[in-house]
Amino acid sequence: MWFETNTESTRICAPTYSLVHGAPIDPASPAGPLTFAVPAAEVMLAAAGLRDGGSVALPDHGSLNDRFLTPHPPGYAALDGIRAVTSFEPVGLDGAATTTALSGYSGGAVASSWAVEEHPTYAPELNIRGATFGAPESDVEASLKSANTALLGGLIPITITSIGKDSPEFQAEISQHLTPSGSRIIATARNHCAAQNVLSNVWFDYRNHLNTSIVVDTSSLRLTQ
Template sequence: MVVFSTFWFGLLFFIVTTQALPSLFNSHGPAPFPSEDPFYQPPQDYECAEPGTILKQRKVPNPIVTLGKIPVRLSGAYHVMYRTSDNFRNATVAVTTILIPEKPDYNKLLSFQVAEDAASPNCGVSYAIQRDHQTEPKYGTIITRVELFLIVAALKNGWVVTTPDFEGLEGSWLANHRAGYAVLDGIRATLASNCFTGIAQDATVTMWGYSGGSLASGFAVEVQPCYAPELKIAGAALGGTVPNITSVVYSANKSIWAGLLPAGIYGWSRDYPLVETSINVMLKPERRKDFLKVANQCFAANLVDFAFDDIFAYFKDPSIFNRPEYVNIINENSMGKRIPQIPLFVYKSKEDEVSPVEDTDELVKYYCDNGANVHYNRDLKAGHLLLALSGAPSALNWLADRFEGKSVGTGCRVTEEFMGLTDPQAYSVLGLALIAELLALLRKVILGPTSLAW
């Protein structure tokens, strides 16, 4: 596990420092934050529209780039604002980014949910994957830009990708019903975009998300039968699953992952007045300024600033989140309340340090005991972050089979294996060029500083 931590925090250091390098591709000023961009302001009377209705659209104003510098080859990229619902089914809006590959198969649509894991509206994927996006909040949107490699792998298969800002304009992270609704309404809007994207209105649809992205995808899977029953979804891949928020609260607090907690609490305050009141009233005065940094920061900055902190100690009553009203909020936003009606591929590390594997074991058992169709693949060694990449080939292969209409069989099955980037499956699915880029990153990390092992 120490080796994995050294690799990933070395990778984080490498990516952060490379942002200071001059870019051959920068030719004009930085793009405005979503909070300052008029496109992100909803039109009047949007509340009257049906969920999934397109409210406005534009071509993405800047090229889509990996690691902030290298253009992704596309035949088109669009921002679409659409009507969706918040945690309580009140009308709100979200934006999805539709990416059309160079050689598209307009009959195949993947909804990819990025693990934004932050409560600032300026951390959304629609902004973070553009060239010339501002590198603030501090450390930028590093994780989103790394996950773009997975989107690129999907694009290389000819799949059209839609990737929603499922936290909405408010940055409502961990308001997971909102996230699920936004995913489904993003699919509805994308299928309705035929007149300017060319996507087939009856395209085969799949979903994919890892970690925080698996929460959004997972809630979409659970609410789909009642919220969007007309959508015919061929399957969903859920990696690094985080089904039980309570477990994460206690595993993350006082660890390198402690920054997840203030971001999640602040994200809830966007949808829950009770949590907003707690932030205003219950934070210790001397801790308030530090806590509220999450309103303007993204995932990596929060990890750095809150590493190993006791987040409960920021509050006058450290046990505040054990109160029944807060336990209810946590439970509302945890998975395992409804049975998916579509096939699932769930992949999870037995060594996951963020969310115990036992929580996913329990979730899968609940699904399977109630008739769901699940292939549950447990990795034997990778940590939470490493599996995001090493598990991608298995997920991509499974999704490809769904697009091809191959049978998933019936019932559930559990498998265990080592998943890695160096096995033949990874080369065949991700492609040599993409593997080479990832291995080049690894080489630079190994040759770089190791003081970030923490």
């Protein structure tokens, strides 16, 4: 089973780190003090796969740049990871013929869905038989509006900084419209785990951190006044 965990904002929140070294609260961590990583909570779901006799992999599908909401590359990373794990002899699997299923929630659903999308052309030799997604992000604009001023409003700074990683044009454009407080929040979001971002920005209202009224055109990642 290939389990795509919900991604975070920093390396310290990624599965390979948080599952081994992560702590729910770490006052000394630059990503905290609340460093509860979503991947750690998902261990229970991964354990269910092990209980049923399967092999479970939890990759850092966001790559070294900790991508989130990125189209295409997370799918490539997932498929390359499946290739690597199924061909790793000590695991004792059947190579590309290994029956594989994917699962993911939120950011993990983004990676899993792109893996399914790219599977026929990028890695057709893999025996992927099914996939499950939870809360896949399909409409960023609608999600931003829904989260704004809500309890989970802290997800908005994460989304903005994540899109900025993928689109220098978007980053340059949004930077022109951010107030000093908005710029500080976005910069901080890049270095904090999701839980800390949400806690620090409860009921976040992006309109209070813009110097002009804008509309987000997510089809082209452009901003219009």
